[in-house]
Amino acid sequence: MNRIDRLTAIIIYLQGRTYVTVEDLSERYGISGRTVYRDLAALQEAGVPIGSEPGRGYFIVKGYHLPPVMFDRNEASALLAGERLMQKWNHTEIGKSYLSALDKVRSVLPPDEKEYFEIQDEHMQAFHYKNEHLPQPDDRIFVWMQKAIFKKEVIEICYESPYKGEKITRNIEPLGLLLKDNQWYLAAWCRLRKDYRMFRLDRFHDFKLTGKKLPDSSDHTLKEFHARNLDKERELTEVTIWFKQDMVRLIGDSKYHHGWAWEKEVDDGLEITFLTSHPEYLARWSLLWGNGAKVLKPESVKEKAKALVKELYEHY
Structure with missing residues (x-):
């Protein structure tokens, strides 16, 4: 992107937001902070009314607009x-x-x-796999949650626990909506657990505002939620599983849903290495392929797979 296009893009970006930080602009356009400051100064010299507020960022004075922008x-x-x-x-x-x-x-x-x-x-089409067994989220909930986030209020939810299958009631501080593994989630601070939590939208049974306003500068933010989750993702276990050659085709893209990291061909098949925060789940998944798959390492996951096989044998 040349500088003229970038300066125009910065104006459009500023127009669409209340405040924008130097870090935001630097990351968005792949330029240094020094270049951002130079670009903002150039726009101000050209007559664009850009102001700044300490601790919040830069903004365009209300009432200023570029002429309508055409899409290419x-x-x-x-x-x-x-x-x-x-x-x-x-x-x-x-x-x-x-x-x-x-x-x-x-x-x-x-x-x-x-x-x-x-x-x-x-000439463009998308095919979506429809799982009839999964409940669909209430049509209202997404827009309702957007409004709740904007209002900055504590909300009370009735939610189905994914582990026990029972309904739970919580007072939470809504932080943002996330798309993960083809499902929408609400990121929030749970006041009961005093920790960050994710709630899948299709598991909500009821939701309402409590009237309790959140402070403008809350200690609980989506940025902090994201940082906490990144820390959890860094605690990954390296698991290597061997797959028989005729199983490789059947696995297809499902390997990417389990933390695929790399793979290498061997004489009798394929060795795939996964990086996962749920090694026990990966051990269970490996059993789907019968004698066409075998956990190679680490020893803890191998032992877990053996224990699961023994449990199944005793069950049947």
């Missing part, structure tokens, strides 16, 4: 690809809003770009 074909195509990914949620409020926004994008495209967009539309 690559940007429009990227939005179209996003729409295909969103199709799974087309029946929800967020899905309907995305479709409405995309229609507005179509309406402002120049004739040549519109033709390109329509051809892409006809």
Whole structure:
């Protein structure tokens, strides 16, 4: 991206946010903090009313706007690809809003770009695996949670525990919505457990505002939640499993869902190394392949697999 395009992009980025930090701009455009300061100074010298507030960041003075910005074909195509990914949620409020926004994008495209967009539309499709056994989240919940996060209020939830299958009631501080493994979660601070937790949206049975406002500068943030989770992910166990050659094709992409790290071919099959924070679960998964798979290391996971086999033998 040349500097003129970057300066324009920075104005657009600032217009869409209340405050923006130097770190945000540095990471977004792949430039140093010094370059960010130079770019902001250049925009101010050109008459763009950019202000700053200590501890919060930079902002554009209210009332200033660039003329309407046109989308180029690559940007429009990227939005179209996003729409295909969103199709799974087309029946929800967020899905309907995305479709409405995309229609507005179509309406402002120049004739040549519109033709390109329509051809892409006809030749782009997404196939989603539908698991009928999984409950679907309430259509209202996603938008409701967005509003609760904006209101900065404690919410009371009735939630089905994934471990015991029982309903639990909690007062939580909502922090953000996360997409993980094709499921939506609410990241929150649990006031009972006094710790960060993730709650899957399709396990909510009820949810309501409590009227208890959160402070503007809360100690519990999505950034801290993310940092805590990164620390947990760093505590990974390296597990190597051998797979018989005729099993490799059957495994397919499922290996990527279990922490695939690398693999190497051997004379009688494939050795795959996983990095996982759930080694016991990986041991259980390895048993799906019968004598077509064998845990090679570490010893603790090998012993766990043996214990599971013994347990199954005694059970049957």
